[in-house]
Amino acid sequence: MDFNLTDEQRMLQETVSRLVSSEYDIETRHRYAASEEGFSRDVWSQLADLGLFGVPFSEEAGGFGGGGVELMVVMQEFGRGLVVEPFLSTVVLGGGLIEALGNNGQREEYLGQVIEGSLLLAFAHGEPDSRYNLQQVETRAEKNGGGYRLNGRKAVVFNGDSADKLLVSARTSGAARDAEGISVFLVDRTAPGVTVRAYPNIDGTHAAEVYLDNVDVGADALLGEEGNAFPAIAKVARRGIAALCAEAVGAMEQAVEQTLEYLKQRKQFGVPIGIFQALQHQMVDMRIALEEARSMAIMAANADQAESPEEAERIVHAAKVIIGQAGRKVAESAIQLHGGIGMTWELPLPHFAKRLVMIDHVLGDTDYHLERFSELMETPAA
């Protein structure tokens, strides 16, 4: 049993950490978040130059063959900086789907561009009524000549406004919540019939509603076998969840550090407020929550080493439950311990709190994952 990072992993951590701490102060981040695309193309190029976009991909695909731990290391540092660049959308989810589903030609054509930073992707999967159910797809893809015709609406598509290509899930057969019958298509964001309504999210990230109105795509837009995309979607979502867990740990570290610092500096009644036991114990609870979250992020990052696929799935659900609960606790307590100043835009802290709470709304919240874990929980033989 070994919880240490390898030398290479530590170097990766230092590389990302250096970039984030030197060039990503909160004011800069706000500026990027408030820009039209919701992130910085300059930073995106720098991240590409550092080789970060190849981290999760196999060597055959031109990546570094990095596993969950490398992804964890990167995302944790991104979490510490509240990085808004579309790494999750483009690299983890979009690139992950192409790697999992694409044929050799598609992988060669697109993954290279992802890795060099010249292609932005967004995973257009969720729909207005699907909440967090990954199997619920009502957008339809009907055979049309040699290709397909897509109709439907995709909800809260992260970075959907800036992506060059959307990975659109659509039903080629089956009923609304069937696992079978879901296909994934690569669709140009600017294709005729695609309407994108972009908007900012409360945590500084960007998303879009995507309307598909008789969008015609060729047969070469289909990723993988028709109707058989769900296992890959679930697998990529699990990776995305592990990445979000790591991002949350980074953001939690920041919230805990900043709050602790405040307790030591802020004076009331002539003393630093950190001497008050009522506040100390809340601070301790935050710190404990962080350690539990870290444990689960580590488990999620290593889920592919689990004894069985079922166990891997349980681990990821469990991790997102703890991350959701710990994130909310840390966020709420951090604001409370700061008092009035914790309610202000000016302070960095509340922006970490907002991201922490909103991470629970991405790829399944605490209730959703608790329910799924509950269904998959091992029970005594009857």
Place this chain on the structure above:
Amino acid sequence: MNLSYTPEEQAFREEVRAFMREKLPADIQAKVRGGKRLQKDDFVRWHKALNEKGWLAVHWPKEYGGTGWGPIQRHIFEEEMTAAGAPSIVPFGLSMVAPVIIKFGTEAQKQYYLPRILNQDDWWCQGYSEPGAGSDLAAVKTRAVREGDHYIVNGQKTWTTLGQYANMIFCLVRTNPDVKKQEGISFLLIDMDTPGVTVRPIITLDGEHEVNEVFFEDVKVPVENLVGEENKGWTCAKYLLTYERTGIAGVGYAKAALRHLKNVASRQLKDGKPLLDDPRFRAQVAQVEIEVMSLEMTNLRVVASVAGGGVPGAESSILKIRGTQVRQAITDLLRRAVGPYAMPFISDVFEAGSDVEPVGPEYAAPLASQYFNRRKLSIYGGSNEIQKNIISKMILGL
């Protein structure tokens, strides 16, 4: 990063499992699994079986007859022992007084006491808490006054667990009342057969006799029973409290209790179906299972860091708080799982071999009693609030 056990560690786990299968007496296992009372003889028999294998003193170095195990082996051993339904090793001699004697004792003390602990010749109990010294342990008042070759001890200890079985007690006593409270304490070993020692039971809220008060009235204790220097007892006390505590999370207990909870909830019916299939109850079981996973991983992180030469410091406090909270949550769900049959309380039912028929299902009988008993977890060994003070000071620097 690698979260799996090495082949050697897995082989060790198999060895422990095989030992438990062969050597754990079936009647003792049945008592533990059925929530029946354990008697002194049960513990002694189990300790002797472990000692025969050389597995009793898991914390001791080899030269004194210990296992010399590292933290990961200890962790595996504890996990397998609880999974097998074995009683826990009574800690007072083996993992409390012995490490203090090994660290601070004289050669004569080591030669005399350590083999007697291994061979079950002595049953030790702990004389720390007093009526006026609970969380504020350094406030101990029990007085030891040097007279020639003896100390004369007067005072009272309390919450003395299994003191009714003990013939020896290790005590924090005040040898100098005129200095800062931590600086006038000594660590003294007292034979409980000495005239002037009286043990009185404290019956706890579950009706059980587990803890005691111990009174000392002009008790003559030879000076060679002092461990370490006079007035330096606080050093021993602190050493004992921070001594190797990777087992403090109680992960093994939590997992065993969780398995029991699932068994009980799958046998209980609600609206004609297993209670475990009720989404609301099931989600609560799922929540505690997830918390146990997180506790286990946090514990392993500390264990691995200790195995790598780190010192388990205030992280133990995190494990203590979360471990006790999770275990309490499981006993709470166990009590609620059996509905109205949590209520009947017939004390004789807890006696192994009793011919008294339990009122409801047999597994229901001890659950409420255990729930109330486990409230102690967040109180003893430094209450969870004290643990938070420790984290606040040692980890957060507040």
